[in-house]
Amino acid sequence: MLPTDKADLLKDALSDQDVLNSIRLAVANNNKQILARQRAITNYKVKRGDSLSIIAKRFNTTTDKLKLLNGMKTANLRIGQTLKISGKNSYRAPTMIAKNSTSSGKKGKVNIKTYKVRQGDSYYSIAKRHGIDLKDLMNWNSSVRIADLKPGITLTIHL
Known part of the structure; x- marks a missing residue:
């Protein structure tokens, strides 16, 4: 919906690379803001x-x-x-029973905790709940297969 007397101005503006780059940048920034709000x-x-x-x-x-x-x-x-x-708020993991108080690692002190699996838990949900990487959780507990993950099983978590 453009007034006919402004059509030539629009054509000229769209043929200017600086204007096109400016429009592309504005669209990209708008898309980033939309994605950030969704996340x-x-x-x-x-x-x-x-x-x-x-x-x-x-x-x-x-x-x-x-x-x-x-x-x-x-x-x-x-x-x-x-x-x-x-999502701007940080998740605080529920309190867990301490297995070992601390252990020294590359990045300083690492808290090693145990987590007792509850009904409905999966490796993914446990990793997400505690803010840790899924692969790390599975590596720390390599003796517990996915099929064996049942309520009552104790997992090791490094925080």
């Missing part, structure tokens, strides 16, 4: 024992922000409910 939102599935305040603490945010982001009027949750979490 900034994470989904979290409510589990037994969760409360809005616990989830807020875990993701370093507030209950008010969670309620606003999810269009909630109250702090009531249902098991299995999916919440949107702003």
